[in-house]
Amino acid sequence: MKTTLTLAAASVNTVPMDLEHNVGLIKQAMAAAVEAGAEVLLLPELSLTGYGCEDMFFCSEWLDDVQDVLITLSAEVPETLITSVGFPLCYPGGQVFNAVALLATNRILGIACKQTLARSGIHYESRWFAPWPADQFTQIQLGGQMVPVGDRVFDIDGIRFGFEICEDSWVAARPGRRLYDRQIDVLLNPSASHFALGKHEVRRRFVQEGSRAFGVVCAYANLQGCEAGRAVYDGGNMIASNGELVAEAERLQFCEVTLISATVDLLANRSQRIISSQLQSEMQQDDVVEIKGLLTQRGNFNIAPALSQYAELDEHEAAIRTASLGMWDWMRKTYTRGYAVSLSGGADSALCASLVYLSHAYAAYELSAESYQRALANVGLKLTVPEDKAARLAWIKSDVLPQLLTTVYQGSDNSSDTTANAAKAVANQLGAKFVNWSISSLVEEYCSRISGMPNAEPLSWEKDDLTLQNIQARVRSPGIWMVANRENKLLVATSNLSEASVGYTTMDGDTSGVLSPIGGISKTRVLKLNAYLETQGVILRGDNGDSERHPLPALHAVNSQRPTAELRPVEQTDEADLMPFPIMDEIRKLGQVQYLSPQGVLNRLADSPLTEGADRTQLIEWIRRYYQLYCRNQWKRERLAVGFHIESDSADPKSYRRFPVLNSQLKRELASLS
Numbered sequence: 001m002k003t004t005l006t007l008a009a010a011s012v013n014t015v016p017m018d019l020e021h022n023v024g025l026i027k028q029a030m031a032a033a034v035e036a037g038a039e040v041l042l043l044p045e046l047s048l049t050g051y052g053c054e055d056m057f058f059c060s061e062w063l064d065d066v067q068d069v070l071i072t073l074s075a076e077v078p079e080t081l082i083t084s085v086g087f088p089l090c091y092p093g094g095q096v097f098n099a100v101a102l103l104a105t106n107r108i109l110g111i112a113c114k115q116t117l118a119r120s121g122i123h124y125e126s127r128w129f130a131p132w133p134a135d136q137f138t139q140i141q142l143g144g145q146m147v148p149v150g151d152r153v154f155d156i157d158g159i160r161f162g163f164e165i166c167e168d169s170w171v172a173a174r175p176g177r178r179l180y181d182r183q184i185d186v187l188l189n190p191s192a193s194h195f196a197l198g199k200h201e202v203r204r205r206f207v208q209e210g211s212r213a214f215g216v217v218c219a220y221a222n223l224q225g226c227e228a229g230r231a232v233y234d235g236g237n238m239i240a241s242n243g244e245l246v247a248e249a250e251r252l253q254f255c256e257v258t259l260i261s262a263t264v265d266l267l268a269n270r271s272q273r274i275i276s277s278q279l280q281s282e283m284q285q286d287d288v289v290e291i292k293g294l295l296t297q298r299g300n301f302n303i304a305p306a307l308s309q310y311a312e313l314d315e316h317e318a319a320i321r322t323a324s325l326g327m328w329d330w331m332r333k334t335y336t337r338g339y340a341v342s343l344s345g346g347a348d349s350a351l352c353a354s355l356v357y358l359s360h361a362y363a364a365y366e367l368s369a370e371s372y373q374r375a376l377a378n379v380g381l382k383l384t385v386p387e388d389k390a391a392r393l394a395w396i397k398s399d400v401l402p403q404l405l406t407t408v409y410q411g412s413d414n415s416s417d418t419t420a421n422a423a424k425a426v427a428n429q430l431g432a433k434f435v436n437w438s439i440s441s442l443v444e445e446y447c448s449r450i451s452g453m454p455n456a457e458p459l460s461w462e463k464d465d466l467t468l469q470n471i472q473a474r475v476r477s478p479g480i481w482m483v484a485n486r487e488n489k490l491l492v493a494t495s496n497l498s499e500a501s502v503g504y505t506t507m508d509g510d511t512s513g514v515l516s517p518i519g520g521i522s523k524t525r526v527l528k529l530n531a532y533l534e535t536q537g538v539i540l541r542g543d544n545g546d547s548e549r550h551p552l553p554a555l556h557a558v559n560s561q562r563p564t565a566e567l568r569p570v571e572q573t574d575e576a577d578l579m580p581f582p583i584m585d586e587i588r589k590l591g592q593v594q595y596l597s598p599q600g601v602l603n604r605l606a607d608s609p610l611t612e613g614a615d616r617t618q619l620i621e622w623i624r625r626y627y628q629l630y631c632r633n634q635w636k637r638e639r640l641a642v643g644f645h646i647e648s649d650s651a652d653p654k655s656y657r658r659f660p661v662l663n664s665q666l667k668r669e670l671a672s673l674s
């Protein structure tokens with residue numbers, strides 16, 4: 001009897017609907033798995049099509065095409081490998097299932113389907129897929145073969161495999177519980193699980209705990225990178241045996257394929273099942289698909305030991321890596337020559353510009369010279385990457401960033417030397433192209449036109465405060481758009497999550513842009529990330545496992561100021577306009593993550609150490625201000641540039657937080673606050 005198994009789990013950076021690209025990555029992963037001596041390779045959920053194909057999953061002709069590609073792929077699986085590939089299965093009855101096919105030498109061994117569709121947070125799977133009912137199984141005709149489908153166990157030469165597809169593992173009634181009764185040895189989880197702060201810990205818990213409680217080997221394979229524009233998938237594949245992690249991938253990698261593998265002890269897991277078994281339900285056998293002649297005992301007892309430490313990423317590093325990887329993928333996948341940023345010398349735009357630079361610093365350190373060079377060539381930069389990694393940072397600053405990041409300081413009459421100097425210092429640190437121009441004449445021109453309208457009074461700060469603020473933010477937009485057009489760059493919108501929640505931003509002014517890299521990061525965190533970048537710096541890893549910190553000291557000029565919009569002639573701070581950021585972010589979390597009512601938010605806020613010293617009247621005033629702005633400005637959130645999901649919540653109405661544009665303004669709830 002076979003007692004060990006060498007398993008591999010690969011992450012791939014897919015492009016939705018790009019079957020050729022995705023098949024290319026799958027082939028790379030299969031070759032790497034063979035090289036690692038793996039007998040079974042697990043790939044992520046919907047790895048053939050990409051996870052985020054959205055309403056393309058409704059197109060039956062395309063789904064037929066996908067099936068043809070799957071059949072062709074089955075003929076290309078290396079002889080010694082069994083590969084599991086995620087794909088949308090168009091069932092003869094018309095439903096589409098989120099499925100996974102087990103492929104081996106020219107055959108589709110069988111198909112398992114997702115039972116629990118993801119429908120919280122950014123997920124809307126039940127729009128496209130039907131959930132497969134537990135305990136149901138059948139077979140269908142596919143490429144001239146009869147293929148077993150459904151809630152299946154695959155017995156390959158005496159080793160039993162079962163599937164939980166992503167969300168299946170996150171719920172109380174996880175299929176693994178019933179697969180345990182059916183005596184599986186290996187539980188495979190193909191996933192498309194996007195990054196959110198604190199989430200990886202949960203994944204690790206259910207992989208490890210699944211292995212311990214069910215007495216099985218658990219393998220987990222997640223997508224990697226910014227696949228479809230919003231979510232960034234963090235990879236972080238795992239293999240657990242006997243309740244311990246034996247392999248775990250570094251997360252948020254810049255390469256397109258990442259693979260881990262481990263040889264696991266099947267006997268040890270079986271013993272665990274014998275000890276814990278309390279089997280009461282009747283054993284089913286018909287659902288077991290028996291396959292012979294693929295797996296044989298190997299003379300390999302080099303069993304992977306439990307990991308002594310996990311691949312940890314601290315919270316700041318994880319948020320910065322996620323946004324940098326997102327920007328890297330946007331540049332690659334849009335084939336544009338980098339980014340244009342209107343750089344104010346303030347916290348938000350400084351972080352956005354730094355992320356552009358860091359996406360190259362990470363890529364230059366982590367990719368081979370050839371891969372990095374190819375990525376640059378694809379956006380039109382014919383450069384030779386230095387072989388020596390230590391020389392690459394200075395080189396990206398001198399040769400790459402001047403071409404891929406253009407920054408413009410656009411001073412008005414309300415701007416200060418402090419912000420102008422800070423913007424210049426940051427641009428210099430990053431190697432960005434930097435221009436300083438004034439918007440005063442443009443503002444004046446608009447003001448004179450509006451003041452000259454029939455029967456109009458001249459504009460004044462006493463009567464026209466918001467009008468005069470907003471025109472400054474708006475006249476900054478056409479110039480930086482023009483730079484983006486001319487240089488074929490993506491314009492970066494610099495709004496953060498806190499501002500987006502309350503609409504503290506000028507529509508068609510500072511909201512202008514294609515991509516909002518910090519749109520999923522709260523202001524409180526933006527300030528912490530900038531401090532981290534200034535004083536500690538991100539971790540850059542060399543080839544031989546050594547790493548170095550890379551601080552950006554020029555951010556000191558930004559971090560030493562209090563956030564100000566500089567839109568009024570008198571001193572203005574964002575916190576005086578709104579409320580202290582930590583309080584605003586706490587209200588957001590209580591209201592939008594925990595779904596408390598305004599009164600519930602008030603009760604919790606009153607007990608929070610954050611509000612020590614503030615009386616209840618003040619708290620009521622802040623909560624009213626927050627919700628009034630929140631309710632009024634849904635229309636703004638509907639029009640924000642696409643942003644990455646980073647905090648556990650998001651303001652994005654398309655992928656996360658639904659709220660009516662016209663609404664009650666919560667008048668009743670806010671009036672009764674006490």
Ligand SMILES: Nc1ncnc2c1ncn2[C@@H]1O[C@H](COP(=O)(O)OP(=O)(O)OC[C@H]2O[C@@H]([n+]3cccc(C(=O)O)c3)[C@H](O)[C@@H]2O)[C@@H](O)[C@H]1O
Nearest residue numbers: 466469470473503504505506507510564565567574632635
């Ligand atoms: N009740 C309502 N429901 C829905 N829509 C409503 C509305 N009342 C006005 N509107 C519409 O909204 C428009 C106003 O929206 P908009 O022009 O965007 O401007 P608005 O929201 O009035 O003001 C922008 C705010 O953002 C702040 N800001 C701007 C720029 C940068 C920064 C910074 O932090 O640096 C801060 C600025 O200090 C100000 O408080 C009105 O002209 C009207 O069309």
Ligand SMILES: Nc1ncnc2c1ncn2[C@@H]1O[C@H](COP(=O)(O)OP(=O)(O)OP(=O)(O)O)[C@@H](O)[C@H]1O
Nearest residue numbers: 342343344346347348349409410494510563564565
């Ligand atoms: N003087 C300026 N020059 C260029 N761009 C500016 C200027 N002032 C504002 N902007 C643009 O408008 C955006 C919004 O301004 P805002 O003041 O909210 O952001 P910030 O200055 O980056 O950060 P902070 O809010 O911490 O001051 C900026 O991020 C920037 O893109």
Ligand SMILES: NC(=O)CC[C@H](N)C(=O)O
Nearest residue numbers: 118166167170192193194
């Ligand atoms: N693809 C999925 O099923 C994703 C759902 C899961 N809870 C996650 O976000 O990781």
